[in-house]
Amino acid sequence: MGKHRLEPMFNPQGVAVFGASERPGAVGTMVLTNLIEAGYTGAIVPVNPKHDTVQGLPCRPDLVHLDQPVDLAVIATPAESVPGILRQCGLAGVMSAVILSAGFGEGGGGTGNGKRLQRECLEIAQQFNIRLLGPNCLGIMRPGIGLNATFSHNQALPGNLALVSQSGALVTAVLDWAQSRGVGFSAIVSTGDAADLDFGDLLDYLALDPQTTGILLYIEGIRDARHFLTGLRAAARMKPVIVLKSARHAAGSRAAATHTGALIGGDDVFDAALTRAGVVRVERITQWFSAAQILASGLHLPGDQLLILTNGGGPGVMATDRAADLDVPLATLAPETIAALDQVLPPTWSHGNPVDIIGDATAERYADSVRLCLADPGVHMLIVMLTPQAMTDPTACARAVIEQAQKQTRPAKPVLVCWMGEGLVRAARDLFDAAGIPQFRSPETAVEALSYVLAHKRNQQVLMQTPGPLAPAAASDIEGARLILAAARSAGRRVLTTRESKAVLNAFHIPTTPTVLVRDADEAMLAAESLGFPVALKISAPALTHKTDVGGVRLNVRSVQTARQQVQEMLNTVRSAHPDVDIEGVTIERMAEVGHARELLIGVARDPVFGPVIAFGMGGVAVEVMRDRAMALPPLNAVLIDRLIQNTKAARMLGQFRDAPPVVAHGVERVLMRISELVCELPEVAAIDINPLLAGESGVIAVDARIELTERVSVLDRYAHLAIHPYPAHFVRSWTLDDGRTIMLRPIRPEDAEIEQQFVRGLSEETRYLRFMRVLDELSREMLVRFTQIDYDREMAFIALYTPPSGEEIEIGVTRYSLEPDGETAEFALVVADEWHGHGVGSHLLEALVDYARQRGVRELVGEVLLRNANMRKLCAGLGFTERLVGNDEDIVRISRRL
Template identity: 35%
Template sequence: MSTRYLESLFNPDSIVVIGASERSDNLGGMVLRNLLGGGYAGRLLVINRNQYDNVHGVPCVRKVSQMPEKTDLAIVCTPPETVPKMVRKLGEAGVRTAIVMTGGMSRSHSKTGQPLMYSVRKAARDSGIRVLGPNTIGLMVPARKLNATYAHMGAIPGKVAFIGQSGTIASSILDWAFARGVGFSYFLTLGDGMDIDHDDLIDYLAQDSSTRAILLHLEHIPNPRRFMSAVRVASRTKPVIAVKSGRVPESEWMPHVLPVGLTQSDPIYDAMLQRAGVLRVDGLGQMFDALETLTRMRTLRKEGLAIIANGVGPGVLAVDRLAALEGELSQFSEDTITELADHLPRYWTRKNPVDLGYDASPELYARAVKILAKDTQITNLLVMYAPTLTEDSLQIADAVVQAARGTRLNVFTCWLGQSTVMDARDEFYRAGVPSFFNPEKAVTAFMQHVRHQRVQRLLTETPESFTDHLADRSHTRRLVTEALRDRRYCLTNQESREVIREYGINTIDTIYCDDVEEVLEAFAVERRPIDITLIHEQSCVPLVALSPGQRRYKGTVQKLNSEGAIIDSCRFLMEEYQKHYPDSGFLGFAIQRSYQHVGGIEFSVGITRDELFGPLVVCGAAGAQINVLSDRQIALPPLNMVLARELLRRTYMYKLLNEHSLKPEEDIRAVAETLVTLSQIVIDIPEIRGLEILPLLFNDDGAVAVNVAIDLSDKPGKPIIQAYPRELEEWIVLPKSGRRVIIRPVLAEDEPAHRAFHELQSPESIRYRFFQYRKHFSREDVAQMVQIDYDREMVFIANAPREDAEGEETLGTVRTWTDADNLRCEFAVMVHDNMKGEGLGVALMQKMIDYCRAKGTVEMVGNVLPDNVPMLRLAEHLGFETRYNAEEDVIDLLLILNEPEKDWQRERLDQGSH
């Protein structure tokens, strides 16, 4: 992941086009004509082995070695077999970036038998050049009049960046966007993406002030961990909207090897994009509809929708679509109903949606908008109009715009029809009011806004504390290590129970017997009804699904209360086992007392592992009459209670739990706790490849696991989201007070203590930290501080037990933000006013310096107000260089952590920017 040299790609002072000629069908010639036609103001040069003096008036040389000056960007349009050597020559000549437009390189092969695109990647890495492509449409930066593509038309300047993978899709989007008046800050496709990838570009665009929203067209994601890290940063500051094609195996660009227990890969992408704060839409039309609402509407304070129209039909269509998307109608207050009644016919329904009548005038539309704006229960309003003979659509549009102006309502419109309402739509566009062609598109776009806010909310939700990060699980670690040492890749049923029990998951008391005689002996001791399960090798493998049409295997018989019944049942279980699993070794019987749990609602929960996405937490229905796979939902670890509840909420069984459980909230919490625990297990023990609890039921103590299966892998599975780095926890004793303090990475659960820490600080301390006085910190403000991506950001907090109450209090905090290339990190530190003189600031800063140095970061920088004498003393003590910045009126601090290893790193650090 790197933004190295991307400034040369997006902002080149000079461009060389390789392979351009004046033939009408020549690819390089098309690109050159677009560069000239777009008005690019930088230096242009052509390289063509034919001895042209110029091509379309641009000077031409025969070889890379004949370039008269160093060039920022090369555009390669030569035959596939020439490209790897050309890329290498360009890199050796000092060209920083190249766009390889040549196609077919995934199908053309080198002498080694590999596709040529991999030779391009090797040439780029060896010579240090960055490459966009091969097989890319190219790049547009409209504000710079840069059209380095072979597209049939240019893009208009705007605030939206588009990153695609398919050139043909990109061409259609240009047409689509132009017709809607959508402009772009950047427009490009990755093609084969051999070097520059989504994550590199997203990192660059996240910092770009000219980009307000990012649109993605995804076919595959080669490195989900890097992608996730980049997009989570970007989505916190600007909307990211994605279309992911290849939803079903038949349409996947690259076949995806499915993890055990799943039938499609698309839900994995769904879970990843949602976790990253990205709005996923179903197609290109929805992408631009969502862009309308996300960039032209304010934040939704409530999710309800009010609807007004000049007829019943449009309102009914809108409500149908809203219900299908699980949206909600706003409820009108009595005052609103009474005031509307003064202006509407007596027969109106007195509820939402509002029928203004076929002959509704501009004045009536305006009056209705103003009445609804006064209702505190209404924040979002869809205004619809169908053409009539009695009124002018443009006048009504103008009346709606004027009435909505200055109100707190989020107003969007739907002017049905085409030829007679285009002027009205243009009026809405000029006024910044989203407008749509039909009720279904309008409501869908609104619900996209709702969904986006929901996924954004998940990024800032503060979960309740649950997982015990300090518990000793050495027995489980030893058990797994010994199994792998013996080349045993499935734990026994008994070992699997021990694993989850050590993590606090309740299990049913179980006795293991080798044969029927031992079962009878156990029953003689119990003398109460028992359940018997036959254990064999295959039953110890998690998430095994039956083949289509296969008769369901019965491995358990319940409620046996006599020796005769036990003998018959054991014989029956043996017959079932030999019929279904004749090659699976017999391991004995498991005996459980009947009625240890209250049955009813059964869950299947567990862990599976994907080759690309790593461990996944799964949750869904279980039971003999249920298709387990149809309800199986996915989430990415690590989970907290908020994310676990969100995973559970997506299952069909969640609805049953709410409707039929005697204690729904307690049971929901119990399942969520189990999901969080499973997430922690796979983080602590990455050698666990799969884990299944089937079923998870409920008793008086909460959730209880009836049966458990765990399998292992020699290769540890790493989550694509970095988990809480427990190894960085450290206890210290403050020298002055002798108080024992833990310095550790921040957790989302620290939000209440973190908020109290900031609100108890003196105004002067707040000014020193935030460069301004602040009296209040909202929950959202502090949630952003504690919900961090440990890949890019690190926060160490100093916590100690409260001296006057239970729980912990925060005494100090230090934070760093690191750029995508790990070159420079910016720090901020703050210590509680009561802790001054305890050396806590030094301890926190030294902890962060050691961490960043070990991570390979080159420089640590910061800004300090000139009158912040304590911080300046601390910086001097730690070895920072100081320099007064007259432009910002601050003291700049710099500490060299590591020496840069490459020239581009030194160059970037010298520039202090992209």
């Protein structure tokens, strides 16, 4: 793997400080002081034409004829001087810069001159391939190498937590908190206005950083959702990420024109994005600190069953209540454990969880209780609490708990403590900090801290699942749907009629009720009689979103006479109340019969940051009152759809209850899968409302539908509207062999986990060794997830499939590339099943990979091949790859091709 683009910033050989001085309070003074006092061992080069020396170091007027290695420039000069400094850095070969200066029109305000300066800085940086942090930021710290390139008054301790924050002020608060608790950091980054480097870039680096085991993010806003989520998902697959976001109640994506829009706010969408990425979110700074303390302790959770041990009943109840609030399950003590506790506790102990060991508990009683509870196999984690009472020695009890926690065999069960009070427990807290045991000041915060670790574990389980195979499905008529949308736009409309909306849904095989439009009461009689009774009558006027609110809905109409009368009354009423609205007429539909119908809502709204979001919940006329909804970002798969449904109250209605049989198997799931496909393939769609979607034991059907179009559509990237790159279904190819067999080539998907495993198992030992360069019988679960759950925005894998007469797909070859940290090079691999050698499978796969990589902007494909792998070397040579030996290793050659 190549060197990451941000390596010069995080691990520089030398640092130049522009604006270094000795003037008290000056930013340049503080930065240089911090570098010296932090013990940075690389070259420190003060740059200031007004001084010969600064703080005891030789000072240069510029970087011309630089004779020391400098990778990082820290700029603390007025904004007007920064472009010239960056040009100077570029000529001197400096690869990264931190711009501390303000005055660039930050925050969307400022002067036009500030924005111009920022654009000029970016142009110069791109010209010289310099990566910029800031402007208007606190700077960067790398405590492990003594790098403190900030103007903070704090020095950070070395550790394994990385902190990335849009707020410099918050960074200083975290540092102050961390110092008092002995929490260290692998890196601290203040992004400032993020003109160049943003969360996505920084997460991409920290995901691979061996010094970082956990990441804390403070976010105020996201500029590039795709880049952010790509980096976040990559990081979350490798290490815990905990997010604190401000402005939780911003209106964001609210669009009251639709039911879905009225239910969704910007913060809801942000939550959906974080859930999709497998990270944990907290709401308050205190919770963030608690989460940081847990991360710093490196806790391992063998399960999710919590035991609470206390010497006071009240705190135990408080902890229990908070556990119930956060869905943290309480452990049930084994009978053997209860019997053992009976031998060491007073008869009046609680005999359950919480384990109340009574107010006069001694250190010995704490030690015995903790030891016995930790030995219970049904207890996975422990919160030990103490209230300082007259007969209690908090310090001695603390020593007892620490001793028992440290006596455990590895991996140890987590032990958290809550010694309540201040002066009487201060010494005990110091002991806990020194022992590395997370300690909290209230029962609630202790439980919350564990809930974050549990939430992370649960999200990771969803993130790392391998969904089962997809059931065969009829192809959607995407082009037909696009023609319907284009016709509406050509007519000057952005809101489709009910009939048009249902036609688009039908194109994606979403069942709808047949709809007939009538202009007057006489036409209504004929239509109703033709459809068959009972029927539903609905006003057709795209500008009237909620038909029920204007008297535009009649249900269960059972005769011709009633249909004629009610259509005329409806037209008269609506036209009188809304004389300026264009009314097409009335739609007549046969009443849907699905058996014991449940009314559901499926909707789509467009968030200004994350793009389309899919909502699901209970539907009907009271949907805004019920406010039962869950959200997810497309694209969806079976696992994500199941989680989306289970996060609603509506989920409980889909099974059997009272006299209602369960909803038809997988009916709702199939509709959600099709909606996901529709959203991905039709960027013109801004909003969808299917309300109600009726679901019963005999089927699922969309009774009413509304689709709204965007103002304009980008044609440069078919998936530019999505925050997560979907499965590129359009990149499917097939060819026929000389013997008549047809081979299909398509991108891999998570549902291919089983056939991928079977493919690797079926390879000969020699072929497996040539591919993986080590002995391997089958893919581990982690490898299987990594190989099938790919991020199509930064990697690709194509598989070749043969379907024999039995009808079961067989994988016969696979090729893949993964973008390297430089953002321009991709490492690739290729393997073909032994019995399919010599049929051109490898050539087709590699040609498809080269074509896709070129389209995605990859400049070079590289790979390593064993020297003895003659077939692979010959294949690559025929496709324009060149090769050379790798260093001193005579067994491996590096093959590459410029694209």
